[in-house]
Structures are given as structure tokens and as C-alpha cells.
Amino acid sequence: MKNGTLTLLTAILSCPLLVHAQKPASLHITGQVADSASRKPIGYATVTLLKAASLQPVLNTLTDEQGRFTISRLSAGRYQLGISSTGYAARILEAFTLDSLHPYYASPPLYLPAAPQQLKAVTVAGQKPLLEVKDDRLVYNVENDLNKDQLTAAEMLRRVPIVTVDPEGNVQLKGSSSFKILLNGKSTAMLAKNPKEALRAFPASVIKSIEVISQPSAKYDAEGAAGIINIITRHTINGYNGNLYANDNSRGFAGAGGSLNARIGQVGVAAYAGASYFRNKGRSEGLRENYLYGNQSTLIQNGNSIFDGTYYFGNLELSYDLDSTSSLSVYGNVNISYNSNNAPQQVKLYDERQKLEQTGSYTSYTNYKSQSYDLGLDYQKRFRQPDQTLSLSLNRNNGNNDQQSDNQQLNVPGGYTGFSNTNDERNTETTLQLDYSQPLPHGQKLETGAKAILRTIESSYQQQGEMSITRDPANPDRNNTFNYRQNVLAAYTTYAFKIKNRVNVLLGARLEHTHINAHFIANDTSLRTDYLNFIPTANITLPLPYMQAVSLSYSRRLQRPWVWNLNPYVNDNDPNNITYGNPGLQPELNHSFGLNYNILFKGIRLLAGMDYTFTHKAMESYVAIDTASGITATTYANIGRRSATGFNLNVSVQPLPRLSLSGNIRIQYTSLQSRNGTGLHNTGWSANSFVNLDYDLGKGFKTEASFYLNSSQPVLQGRTPGYITNSFTLRKSLFHQRAAVNLTLDQPFQKEIAWRNVIHDPSFYRSNTFYYPVRAIRIGFGWKFGQLKESVTRKKGVKNDDVKQQESGSKP
Known part of the structure; x- marks a missing residue:
């Protein structure tokens, strides 16, 4: 296996031509x-x-x-x-x-x-539209969005085509949670560990644009089955400039921060920092019916929750031009968060005759502490020939995530139980990446590169009893240390050329070898596996008259499980509905096809597309019921096959000189078929849509109205919830458009949203409904200063696109 891997890696890397560097003229x-x-x-x-x-x-x-x-x-x-x-x-x-x-x-x-x-x-000609099509990606220009000074990154993503964000902050791309989020083209610890919390705390005001790559080429990591979302914070023009922002929300959100870009001679500085606080209050109603023979029962749960979070973040990049052809940059960021969740609930259990059998009063208080640090080094060499470049990137990130929950449970009959669960997690990721680009005659281009990703995860978890009549003070079955190592070696080559000087073709091949070693300390159990994946990609684009283009693409992708899928730590804060990971998960493999058409005609931009993806060994959350206790357990499994067919349409138009209208819609048909012996399957349609209207009132006033709809979506054992949101904004520019004040009214016609999740199979039915307040008033302020002339940032960054995002539908 090792000799075969080395041979294939060498074959891929031997493709590029050797070219001698020459000193370029300054253009x-x-x-x-x-x-x-x-x-x-x-x-x-x-x-x-x-x-x-x-x-x-x-x-x-x-x-x-x-x-x-x-x-x-x-x-x-x-x-x-x-x-x-x-x-x-x-x-x-x-x-x-x-x-x-x-x-x-x-x-x-x-x-x-x-x-x-x-x-x-x-x-x-002069200003970028909100939505652009560039080569293999959609680009949403956040800097031109009216509400950027008061929205979070998660809220801004709702405006991006083929991306959905539910009220809990879970993100999906093309209806899938198997994708990767990058920051300035590189993986960061904060987005890898908990993208939901990171995105809803990250301000949109420091974002320049959001790129969506739904069919990545072989240059990108094979993981991220549905594609890549890349958040860009750096600016394309500079000299020195910056911005300050602050916002507040009557629903319990506040944030402030700023950014600074400067260049003095050959030295450049790019930085941003900020802090935010958010509170998410809600109430819940739960119903579970057990259909097991001899153990039929009905469980009713009612509770409240208050989730508080404080988030601090900062980023600094220093760049230096070694000469007119070479640059070096060092960058780092830090992210710290403190969260807590207080969730009391009342429980009633009825037998098969609907006679009250037991009542319960539960309290659960959980503290979360997360710290992540990233440090990177980039070197770039530009040669005389245009687009001939060599780059070397090194990145190291560390994450510490600690969780402790204190639980008190009083059942009548049954008595009192008190216990605490702790889970201390440490993870590191080291990445080394080398890329080379060589233009060839007649519009051809060859790119090649190699990459190594070394990951380690250590999770120490334990449960401690407190005067328990059902548990020992120390529970040996729930105390363990889980060590996990994952090493990925990869190499790629892409080749771009034209057919008859008109049709653009991009072909690619990538090879990835993965080695995994997992070890449980308490029972001295190990799990080792190796696998090799060949990833072909293809993209064909045909430009047509009148600013039209048609593109056809194919890519084979894979999705490796990540720590929240693998960690066997059992969360029984709700003793009737427990959750845990599955360390035996295998990667899922998929084939993805895409067809897209875009046109810009008389001020109307239209983007239309369809895609089809089928996945083998699909990773899905799975709920099972214990036949003896009646407790439901949620974990992950390679269920079998998942396929999805999607249709997208985006239109932007300016019908009047002061009125702009844009909208997008996606319709998708999903099929899930379990092949793990359960016989479960599900199919169904889903849709999401966003419509935005901007009107310039004159004298520095602008107004906006936006409407968002996301229907329910089929999953293996039911459907995820659907919801509708709307907002209205008034913006006033000040000080020659260098400052602005925004006032927004969210959901004026609805006080709260009902977020209902239904799971069922032949042995049980479970529904959970969470009620969140949505009506709110926001106010935001932003101020820009300075004058920019040329790019400050030289950072290329590494792109680790290869781990499964946290499952959609999970509670905060």
C-alpha cells in the first residue's frame, strides 16, 4: 500500500514543466x-x-x-x-x-x-454587484450589502444562493451539512470545532465577500462533499484604512470591533478584532410515544432554556515584500468564547393506558469554554511569465474545548439523582502545502501541488455522581480518554486549456491517502485504518454571445467524520434522550454533477443551475430506542445511500434608477435509503428562497426589505423544521458616506417562531418543538476611515476542506 501510494503521488507531482525564473518588469x-x-x-x-x-x-x-x-x-x-x-x-x-x-x-x-x-x-463598471460569477464560484459581495454593520456572518449567509441557515444557526450547502467553511482561504480552529457558534458571533461588518464553490476542482481537498464556503475579510485595495462598528439588538445581541489595514514601504499590516455577546431564550415541548410490545408509553416534556455566550476574536497579519517578485507573510488569530446553558424541564410519563406513571423535575446547567489559536507562514514567488507562481504555506492551529454540566433529577416515584458530566477536549492541526502554477502556450495552464495534514484529538470525559441512589459516586463505564490521530497526504494536478479558442476546459486529478489511529485508554482498545482515494474533477465552460455562459462540471468528493461524529462521550443531560458519537464511522463518498447558465443582459443578471449528487456510506444522525428502558439514543451511522437533485435560480435587476431587486430560490428532491439492516428510507421535496429589495430615498437615506423562506427537509427518520423570516431596514449615510447608521425591524408580524423536529420509525414517534422569540429592533453604526491604494495582505493560507461540519438540527 505504501509503495503504491508513493508511486501515485510521484506520478501526479511529475506532471508540471520545469521553468527557470527571470526578474520581471514592473507593470x-x-x-x-x-x-x-x-x-x-x-x-x-x-x-x-x-x-x-x-x-x-x-x-x-x-x-x-x-x-x-x-x-x-x-x-x-x-x-x-x-x-x-x-x-x-x-x-x-x-x-x-x-x-x-x-x-x-x-x-x-x-x-x-x-x-x-x-x-x-x-x-x-464601477461598483461590484451583490452577486457575481467568477470561474468556479459564486461571490456575494458583503461590503455592498446595506445591513452589513448589524448582521452576523450566519445571518449574512442566508442571503447567499444555495446556502441555508436555520434559526439555531446550523448551516447547510445544497441541503447538506457535509461541506467546509474557510476564513481567507484557510482552515481555522474556531470554524473547524464549532462553526455554528463561531458564525453567529462573527460580525458581517469585517467581511468583504463570501465565496461559494459548489464543484471544487482537484486543487482543493477532497473533503467537503457539498462544496466550500470561503469567507474573505481582507480588502483588494489599500494604503491605510480601517473601520469601526457597533450594534445592538433588543433580542439580546450586541457586538463591537474594528479593522485596520496599513502599508509602509515593503511592510504591510492587516488586523481586525472584536467582541460580542448574545442571549438565546426559548421554551420547548416534547412528545415521545413508544410502540414497543410490553413497554408502550407516552413521555411529555416541557422546559425552558437560556443560552448566554460571550465571544472575543482577533486576527493579525504582517507581510513583507522581499523583492519585486517575492513576499512573506506571518499571520495569527485567537478566538475565545464562554457559553452557558440553563435548561430546566418538567416530565410526565404515562403507561399504555395513559395512566400517569411518573413525574419528574430536572435541572441542567452547562458551561462551555473554548479557546483556539492559529499561526501561519506564507511564502509566494512570482515569475516573469504572467500567472507563473510558486507558494509555500505552513499553518498550525490549536483548540481547547471544555464542557461541564451539572444535573439534578427528581422523579416521583424514583427519588433524587445528582451527577455532573465533564468533557475536556484538546485538538491540534498542522498543515504544510506547496503549490505551483505554470502557464503554457495558447491559453493553457498547469497547476500542481502537494499537501500534508496532521491532526490529533484528545477527549477526556467522566461522570461523577452526587448522593445518587442509582449511580455510584464514580461511574467507571463513563470515564475514559479518547486519543485520535488522523494524517492525510495529498497531491494534485489540474490542466486548463481551450478548444477552438472558445470552450474553456479544466481537468484535474487528486490523490489522498488517509491514516487513522484511535485509542481508548481505559480499556486499552485501538482502532486503525488506512484508505486511498483517487479524486477526478472536470469543468467545461462555453461563453456565449451577449454576456452568456454555460458550464458543466463533475467532481468526486469524500467526507471524513470529525470529532463530534466520533467522540463516544455520552451526553445524558436529558436522561430520556441521550446522544453520543461513533468512533467506527467510515468516510462517505459521493459523485457530484452540475450544470449552470448565467447571463447579464440590459442590467438583468440571471443565474440558473441544476445539480445531482449521490453518496455511498452516507453519514447521518440516527435515533434508536432501547427496548428495555424506552430511552432514545442519537448517534451517527453510515446508513447507506443518499441522493439529491437540486434546481437553483437567482435574478437581480434594477427596474428603476433607485430601486434594486434580487432573489434566489432552490428546489431539491432528496432520497435516503438505509442499508445497515434497519430498512429505513425517506424521500421528499424541499425549498428555500430569499428576496431582497433596496430603494434609494435620496439625501443619504436608503431602505431595504428582505424575505426568507426555508421549507422542511427530509432526513432518514422524519423532516427538519421549516420557517419564514422577514426584516425592514432604514439606513442613513453620514460624513460624506464615511459613516452610516442602520435601524432594522425583524419579524414585525411574528413574536416567536415554532421550530418543530419530528423523528419516527416503526418502534417510536418523537417530536420536539422549540419556541424562539424573533421580533426585535436592531441598531448598528459603522465608520470607515483612511485611503487605500494597493493590496496590504500577501497571505495565501492553507485550505483544509476535509472534515464534516456539525450536524444540522442540533440544539445550541
Whole structure:
């Protein structure tokens, strides 16, 4: 096995051509923008560099107070400049060439005439639309969203096509929880451990854009079966700038923070930091009916919960240009959270004749403490030939997660039981990644790379009794230490070329070898496994006239289980419904096909697509009932086969100069078939939709209305809940658009939402309904300062896309 792995890795890595580096010429553009009537400079005008052939934006910058701008560090090519500013008609200049013979383009003075109203061309040329299509990804430009100063990252994700976020903060991509979330193109401990809590505490105000890659190429890790969500916080233009923000919410959420970007000579600094507090209050109603012969019963549970969380985060990146072709960056981040959950409940148990058999009064108080630290180093080398690059990345992250719950349970008859559960978890991840890109003649391009990911997890859990009549003070069956090591070695090659200089083709191959070693200390039990996966990918794009394009894609993906799927720690805070992980889980394997079409015509952007994914050894949560005690237990299993067919449609249009309308909808049919002997299966349709309207009232006032619908979705033993949300926002710009105040009303027509989860099979029926308050008033403030000219960040980062996200539908 090892010799075969080495041979295949060597074969993949031997594909790229060897090229000698040469010192490049510095390609750059300068110019000045002024008023066509007064000839006075126009400060802070938007200058957009466009590809001449397609008018696709390459990057944006702003003019300084004297109207001057400089764009440097460019690749050779043929370009055009687009100029726009509020109150002026936009211009697109004639095409020009940058190459080794023409390394410098000095634009003549660029005069803009005044415009009686904003033109649609300004939106197309000067400002990025909310939604863009770039190569293999959808890009949602958060920086242009009206509500960015008061929404969290989780709330902002609801606006992104093919992404859903339920009221508890669980995220799904294409209806699946098997995906990966990256921050600036790299894996971080905070998002790997608990993405739900991290995203609902992370502010949208420091996010530039959100990228969705639903069909990743072989360059990306094979894991993340449904795709990748990449959150970008860095900015494409800089010199020095920053922002400060603060927001508050009548429902119990508050946050504040800021960011700073600066460059002095060859040294750049990019940083952001903040803190947030949130409180989630609710009540619950539970019903469980046991159909077991000889043990038929009905259990009714009613309770309340108060979840409090405090979250602190910070990120710092230092970059240094070693010379005109090489850069080095060091980055790190820290995330600390303290959470607690107080959940008392009342219980009534009835026998098969509906006679009251037992009553119970339970209290459960849980404390969570999480700390994660990341440190990374990136080196990038750019060669003379455009797009020829070499990069080396090293990343190390550490996470400490401690949980303790104190439980008191009084049953009549039955007596009193008191106990505490603790689970102390330590995890580390070290990643080394090497990437090389080599352009070839006639528009061809070859990319190759190698990667190693070394992961360790240690979970020490125990249960301690307290004057228990049913438990010993120390429970040896519930005390253990779980050590888990996972090493992944990978190599890839992608090859891009054109057919008849029109059809774009990207082919890829990736090979991943995984070694796993798990050990239980208390009973000295070990679990070892190795597997090798070959991952082919393909993407074909056909540009059509009138800004149209059609693309067809295929990828084979896998999803490895992660700590919350594997950890056998038993959570019995609710003694009638317990949960635990399954250390014997195997990775799930899937094949994914996609067909997409997009068009930009007369200011209307339309994106349509369909996808089909079928999965073998699908990992799903599974609920079983104990025939003797009647207790239900939730764990994970490789159930068998899961398939999903989805249809997506996104439309954005500006019917009036001051009115913008956008919306997206996804419809999906899902089929789940258990092949583990239970005979369970389920099928059904689901849908989600988001509609947003923006209107410019003039004099710095803007208003927005948004509506979101997510229907219930089939799972193996039932359906997840559905829900509807809406919000209305008024925004006022201040201080020449450098500051803004937002006022938002959430769910004005609904006080609370009923979140109902139903699970059933032939032996039992279980429903849990959680009621959350949703009506709220938000207020947010944001202030931008400084002037940016060129990119500060040099960070490339590592992309670990390969672990299963936390299961959707779990309670906070």
C-alpha cells in the first residue's frame, strides 16, 4: 500500500514543466480623474481595471484627494479602465496593452461629466454587484450589502444562493451539512470545532465577500462533499484604512470591533478584532410515544432554556515584500468564547393506558469554554511569465474545548439523582502545502501541488455522581480518554486549456491517502485504518454571445467524520434522550454533477443551475430506542445511500434608477435509503428562497426589505423544521458616506417562531418543538476611515476542506 501510494503521488507531482525564473518588469498604470466642467480633481472616485476581451473586472481602487491613482503589480495583458463616481456619468476608456515592451501606461486626464441621475453603467463598471460569477464560484459581495454593520456572518449567509441557515444557526450547502467553511482561504480552529457558534458571533461588518464553490476542482481537498464556503475579510485595495462598528439588538445581541489595514514601504499590516455577546431564550415541548410490545408509553416534556455566550476574536497579519517578485507573510488569530446553558424541564410519563406513571423535575446547567489559536507562514514567488507562481504555506492551529454540566433529577416515584458530566477536549492541526502554477502556450495552464495534514484529538470525559441512589459516586463505564490521530497526504494536478479558442476546459486529478489511529485508554482498545482515494474533477465552460455562459462540471468528493461524529462521550443531560458519537464511522463518498447558465443582459443578471449528487456510506444522525428502558439514543451511522437533485435560480435587476431587486430560490428532491439492516428510507421535496429589495430615498437615506423562506427537509427518520423570516431596514449615510447608521425591524408580524423536529420509525414517534422569540429592533453604526491604494495582505493560507461540519438540527 505504501509503495503504491508513493508511486501515485510521484506520478501526479511529475506532471508540471520545469521553468527557470527571470526578474520581471514592473507593470503599472497611473492617471488622474477630474470634473469635465471645472477641471477640479475628483477624490475617492472608483477606478476599475477590466479585461479588454470580456470587460470582466480585475480589481478596483480609489483616487486620492487630488484625483490621482496608481495600479501596480499587474500581469501582462490587454486592459480597459472604467471610471465612476457618485453624481457623474461613468466612462470606459479605450483598450491598451501591458507587457515587457509596454510596462507602464500613463493615462491622460480622465474627465467625467456630471449626470442628472445614476446610470446603470455605474453599477456595472464601477461598483461590484451583490452577486457575481467568477470561474468556479459564486461571490456575494458583503461590503455592498446595506445591513452589513448589524448582521452576523450566519445571518449574512442566508442571503447567499444555495446556502441555508436555520434559526439555531446550523448551516447547510445544497441541503447538506457535509461541506467546509474557510476564513481567507484557510482552515481555522474556531470554524473547524464549532462553526455554528463561531458564525453567529462573527460580525458581517469585517467581511468583504463570501465565496461559494459548489464543484471544487482537484486543487482543493477532497473533503467537503457539498462544496466550500470561503469567507474573505481582507480588502483588494489599500494604503491605510480601517473601520469601526457597533450594534445592538433588543433580542439580546450586541457586538463591537474594528479593522485596520496599513502599508509602509515593503511592510504591510492587516488586523481586525472584536467582541460580542448574545442571549438565546426559548421554551420547548416534547412528545415521545413508544410502540414497543410490553413497554408502550407516552413521555411529555416541557422546559425552558437560556443560552448566554460571550465571544472575543482577533486576527493579525504582517507581510513583507522581499523583492519585486517575492513576499512573506506571518499571520495569527485567537478566538475565545464562554457559553452557558440553563435548561430546566418538567416530565410526565404515562403507561399504555395513559395512566400517569411518573413525574419528574430536572435541572441542567452547562458551561462551555473554548479557546483556539492559529499561526501561519506564507511564502509566494512570482515569475516573469504572467500567472507563473510558486507558494509555500505552513499553518498550525490549536483548540481547547471544555464542557461541564451539572444535573439534578427528581422523579416521583424514583427519588433524587445528582451527577455532573465533564468533557475536556484538546485538538491540534498542522498543515504544510506547496503549490505551483505554470502557464503554457495558447491559453493553457498547469497547476500542481502537494499537501500534508496532521491532526490529533484528545477527549477526556467522566461522570461523577452526587448522593445518587442509582449511580455510584464514580461511574467507571463513563470515564475514559479518547486519543485520535488522523494524517492525510495529498497531491494534485489540474490542466486548463481551450478548444477552438472558445470552450474553456479544466481537468484535474487528486490523490489522498488517509491514516487513522484511535485509542481508548481505559480499556486499552485501538482502532486503525488506512484508505486511498483517487479524486477526478472536470469543468467545461462555453461563453456565449451577449454576456452568456454555460458550464458543466463533475467532481468526486469524500467526507471524513470529525470529532463530534466520533467522540463516544455520552451526553445524558436529558436522561430520556441521550446522544453520543461513533468512533467506527467510515468516510462517505459521493459523485457530484452540475450544470449552470448565467447571463447579464440590459442590467438583468440571471443565474440558473441544476445539480445531482449521490453518496455511498452516507453519514447521518440516527435515533434508536432501547427496548428495555424506552430511552432514545442519537448517534451517527453510515446508513447507506443518499441522493439529491437540486434546481437553483437567482435574478437581480434594477427596474428603476433607485430601486434594486434580487432573489434566489432552490428546489431539491432528496432520497435516503438505509442499508445497515434497519430498512429505513425517506424521500421528499424541499425549498428555500430569499428576496431582497433596496430603494434609494435620496439625501443619504436608503431602505431595504428582505424575505426568507426555508421549507422542511427530509432526513432518514422524519423532516427538519421549516420557517419564514422577514426584516425592514432604514439606513442613513453620514460624513460624506464615511459613516452610516442602520435601524432594522425583524419579524414585525411574528413574536416567536415554532421550530418543530419530528423523528419516527416503526418502534417510536418523537417530536420536539422549540419556541424562539424573533421580533426585535436592531441598531448598528459603522465608520470607515483612511485611503487605500494597493493590496496590504500577501497571505495565501492553507485550505483544509476535509472534515464534516456539525450536524444540522442540533440544539445550541
